[in-house]
Amino acid sequence: MSTITAQTDFDVKGLCIAAPGKSDVDDFVRLINEKLAPAGVNTLVLRVDFGYEYKSRPELRSGNPLSETDVKKIVSACKKHNINLIPQVNLLGHQSWASEIGKLLEVYPQFDETPSIKLPAEYKWPNPDGLYCKSYCPQHPDVHAVVFDLVDEIIEVFESDAFHAGMDEVFYIAHDDCERCKGGDPAVLFAGEVAKIRNHLAQNDKKLWIWGDRLIDGKTTGIGLWEGSYNNTHRAIDLISKDVVINDWHYEKAHATPVLFASKGFDVIACPWRTPEVATNQVKMIGMLKNNASGEMKPRYKGIMHTFWSGARTFIDGMNDVEKAKDDPSVKTFKELVKVW
Template sequence: MKKLLFSIFVLLLSIGGLQAQTKLDTLLPVRGFCIAAPESNEIENFIKFINEELAPRQVNTIILRVDYNYEFKSHPEIRDSLALSRKDVKKLVKACQQHNIHLIPQINLFGHQSWATKTYSLLRVYPEFDETPHVKMPAKYAWPNDDGLYCKSYCPLHPEVHKVVLALVDEICDAFESKAFHAGMDEVFYIGHDKCPRCKGHDKAELFAGEVNLIRNHLAQQNRKLWIWGDRLIDGKTTGIGEWEASMNNTHRAVDLIAKDVVICDWHYERPDPTAVYFAMKGFNVITCPWRKPRIAVTQTQDMLRFKEIAPKDMKPRYFGMMQTIWSSNKSFLEEFYGIKVNEKAGENTSAQCFRAMFDEIKKVNTP
């Protein structure tokens, strides 16, 4: 009799756990974490973090910002000096598979081809792809500047650029065994420049949409989905959101020109702007993404759940979930998270605290 009662008790516990998991998967299908890829000698530390921190919080998606930090065989000339090997990547893939975590690689496409005084390897190796070759990288970077330089872009109409970037996309997706790819595409300031012989005079919304759809269509041939950041699809002037978290260079109309199966990662870091509703109304699956302000992240999580609760039936599935974003290096974040190096001046406004606050709020979904 005792064995029977114990078996019933275990069964009830498992049913309760299954019901709680089903509820969480229904309300927040994506519980994500976005961070830069670790360097090769930091992989074991990151896997420890996956096992001990991400999996227990029921994170089911990791966006790993790889960019050119991989030992590409299709274009080895693009590799960065600290590139991950295929063996390194397989360690990460295995760790994520053990916890049913979808590991999605990111390479920044279109924009973000430079940072501060450094040109990244695509334009360094292939300078002919540069949308603005007349803009020279400064010895000392400052914003704003006379050239309007934030980050370089590649020219989406260059006849050779996609032979290179799409080969990188295919290779990195194969290595990560991923059914999705994140193309970045945020903060594209250089687009349709009036000195570009190919892009001059073109509608910037059509240029942006054309690049999104080209990448999306290529991925679809391998049954893969495209994820992008959403800022270029928001009208920064009409909304008052401005030039960073929205567009002031007329790319926002691309929202009506791109395929509806593109997943939108909607980031807002200073205010909980409710643009998830906008993207859902436009027909997109949308994920809200905080960064370093815990109170903002909590509000955004509550909003995502509320939007889903009150939405019409057809819109409910489009509220896809939440994703914490990290914009320091992998190593720096882990040092912050484990208290090895703490920024006392930041107070509570750190990405580590934001991460904890967001997932504490998500935990309440399964709390009676």
């Protein structure tokens, strides 16, 4: 396979993808060796969530989780190619999906921010409850003892210098259903949760990465409910530590919001998904911003990270031109992205 020549000087040329299933680990390692490294990928965010054989909290293992041996195969491949490997466990939001409760709230229902709102047998959006995904209560006195056990263990096994906490699309926060949070300021609560996670990581010199959508005013910008905030969490941008790394995802247009984050003092990474033109425009935008930035702003434009939201098996097959997956739009976008980054 011929190596693709890099066209930019980005610090981050990344891929965010679900951790592979146990039976796909060896194929995923081959993908790293034969496809990702030659394409210039230097950062790999793996969405692990509860798919690891946690020893500290075995009750939070999902079915057929990755073992330490499985993870070390991936760690070894990434080290071989100098790829920065960062694990992700969704914190705060995304504690349910459609009609399925996530493992944390299944095992610890007392952490639910909205205990009286039940998941429907058939999920639809919009709905009367404003239900997209459940959140845990950031002010529950016991929640951080549990989630930080997961965070510490997953960072250690992945031998990582950073942790991705997700924290995107948090619709349930300061909810009237929560006896601790009702009446609170969503921005203060969101910023407080970011601070708790960031400060916990900083004790061991680890960095926090999060998605940026909750820090964008979705109404004023017109970016909307998903890629921006309608529930006033956006004011937290002025309340959180500047060493939090922002993953600024936009999937329909190459919105110029990296300027917002960089001007506030954050390192920022633009993140596309399934539209090649958007991805290539994001590369051009970050390049333009770096080239025209002040000395202070220039290093904050870190680069670009592709996001893949189907299973790792689909990505593996798509990258290997397996018929059933080769036309996946996100795979096609990634293939176009690596030609220009």
